[in-house]
Amino acid sequence: MTVTDSFVLLAATFLIVGVLTTKFSSRLGVPSLVLFIMVGIIMGSDVLGIIYFDNAQLAQMIGILALIIILFEGGIQTSWKSVKPVIAPSLSLATIGVLITSGIVALAAKFILDIGWLESILFGAIVGSTDAAAVFAVLKGQNIKPRIAATLEAESGSNDPMAVLLTISAIELLMNPEASIMSMIGLFIVQIVVGLLLGLVFGKLAVTALNKINLDSSGLYPVFAIAFALLTYGATAFLKGSGLLAVYIAAIIIGNAENIAYKHSIFRFSEGFAWMMQILMFVILGLLVFPSQLFTWDILSKGLLMSMILMLIARPIAVYLSTIKMGFSKNELVFLSWAGLKGAVPIVLATYPLLAHVEGSSLIFNVVFFVVLTSCLIHGSTITMLAQKLGLTGPKKTTPMHSLELVSLGKAxxxxxxxxxxxxxxxxxxxxxxxxxxxxxxxxxxxxxxxxxxxxxxxxxxxxxxxxxxxxxxxxxxxxxxxxxxxxxxxxxxxxxxxxxx
The missing domain is CATH 3.30.70.1450 (Regulator of K+ conductance, C-terminal domain)
Structure with missing residues (x-):
């Protein structure tokens, strides 16, 4: 069998196993993304030995590509009517909240991981943000009250710029002590402004293009929409803006546009594509970790302690301080504190110090991976139950298992x-x-x-x-x-x- 044939067989196996795990995840009470990661770990060299994978750069590239698709799908499914009232708390959590979380975790990492201050700040920056892929996956189909769900989704969709900036800044300071902190602050402002502006521009442009263009096949419209998501990220990143933020903004505009040709087709295609990329991303990230290095007493003890500090101290303090006088009840604040899921973004960010050859990067990556695994397992499996206990569940969502689409509507x-x-x-x-x-x-x-x-x-x-x-x-x-x-x-x-x- 040729290398190409083997690759096709493995890709098919990953997708089939990934799809089947979603069937078992609800019965086991475990988020599907945890099972995707476990598939990667089991397939890796330390367990079954089917695949040896240690290419951090390829994993990073696949992770970013997957995040673009996942953010796009999450954005087009987001109702502007539900997000608009929670913009202030969402942005506060995405900026001030991330800073506070990162600072507390960095302080703990200094003493628990026994690393330098800049390395500790780097670790705090990597795990400081919530993850859009994890939040969208866990909240999808749940009956969490709209205001709380919208806050979490908007926070996770917009907090990547802060996490990316803090991570890159910490690495820059580690590798170049002469770097200016003021230039880092300026870079962050540029990222946010450029990301917002280009997200708005490309979102409006995509709506116009989808309605004006007359393609020969209805199946090309969803592909055209995905192409705009990739173009939005690429153009924004080229101009030093936050590409992920721009994609999320553009997707919200597209999803909330009054009339778009083949809207249902675009939604369904994006949903399926996002699932495929989510399976691929988490399996690849699972392959990247070596259990013989991860599941050691040193990593397990330090990782568990860092997870507890992050979940029980850092995130709650950040939520309470960044949402002061914003109208949240005690129960809502408790839920927001517990729902700070970690996922693909921290693992992808943890590849940055690996590629930059930062001292202690292997330790940082393994502890970050364990923290993410712990968060997905504990947070993801208890979030719905906690919402019910706190009285934050609304009417049960009933998504119809059917489709009604007239292919001629795009041209009519x-x-x-x-x-x-x-x-x-x-x-x-x-x-x-x-x-x-x-x-x-x-x-x-x-x-x-x-x-x-x-x-x-x-x-x-x-x-x-x-x-x-x-x-x-x-x-x-x-x-x-x-x-x-x-x-x-x-x-x-x-x-x-x-x-x-x-």
Missing amino acids: DAEMLEYEMEEDSAIIGKTLQDIPFPKGTLVNAIIRTDTLVTPTGNTIIEAGDFLYILTSRKRVNDIKKLLEQKKEPEEIVEEEVEAEPV
């Missing part, structure tokens, strides 16, 4: 809307013929508890229904206003009175 002046009916909607309890839909609007299908209901004029709308509505693009906003109308307070009271037993 038409739009297929998918809308979930909430309990307080004004049209709940009404028949379709009694609802004043705009002229030319057609309700094609209703999904009710995973069952297809063929709509007629006498069909009564119920809470939890998924409506699929075909309409002209110029009528989209009118229909959304109609569907989003809420019941008057007196109507709700009357219904509650009628529902009371006699």
Whole structure:
């Protein structure tokens, strides 16, 4: 068998095993990304010996590429309506929170790991941020209250610039003692500003291009969208901005645009691609670590102690201090403190000192890896249970296991809307013929508890229904206003009175 054939076989094995592990992760109560890492470790040279992999530069490149796709998918799924009210606390957590976390961890690392001050600062910088891949993976499909979930998602999507800057700055100071701290601060400001501006520009440009271009195949539209994500990162990084931040901003703009051709296709393709890249990234990172070096008493004891300090001291202090007077309750602060998941970003950042040949980089990498593994295992498996204990869960999310897409809509002046009916909607309890839909609007299908209901004029709308509505693009906003109308307070009271037993 040739090298190419072997590579194809291994890639197929990784993907199949990765997909199957997601089936078992929910039953075991373990986040799937932990199982992906374990697949890599088991396949590695220290266990089964199938693959010997120690290329930190290739792992870093794959990790960054995967993070671009994961952030893009997370961004297009993010509702601007839910993120807008939590911008202030999210940005505070992404900047001040990361600084405080990194500082406390650095202080602990100095004495626990017995390394120099700059090396300790480097370690704190690497593990200071929450990870978008881990947060998106754990929160997806959960029924955490929207405000808290939006805060965590926005924080994890925007805190990479701070972590990257602190890591690069610490390495620069280690390798070049003459480096100026003021230049580092200036670099951070440039990264944030350029990242925000180019994210906005490329996001608007992508929306316009997707709607204006007339491609021969509908399957090219999702590829075109992904290409814009890669272009956004590349152009922003070239201009010294934060590429990951720009990708997340651009994705939010694309995902919240009123009308985009083949929107459902773009969403579905991005979701599948993000899963594939997540599997690949965590398996590769698992391959990069050597269990014989990781699972030693020295690394386990130091790593466990650093994990406890990070989870129980550094993150809670950072959350409380960076969200002062921002309207969070005690229970919400406890949950935000516990939900600071670590994931791929710290491991990818830990490859930077390896490539720069920083003294003690192997120790830093192994302890970082153990901290991430501990965080994913403990945080990831308990986050939903803690939310329930603290009363921070909302109505159970019901994602329909179906797809309704008209491939011709991209070139037609038409739009297929998918809308979930909430309990307080004004049209709940009404028949379709009694609802004043705009002229030319057609309700094609209703999904009710995973069952297809063929709509007629006498069909009564119920809470939890998924409506699929075909309409002209110029009528989209009118229909959304109609569907989003809420019941008057007196109507709700009357219904509650009628529902009371006699």
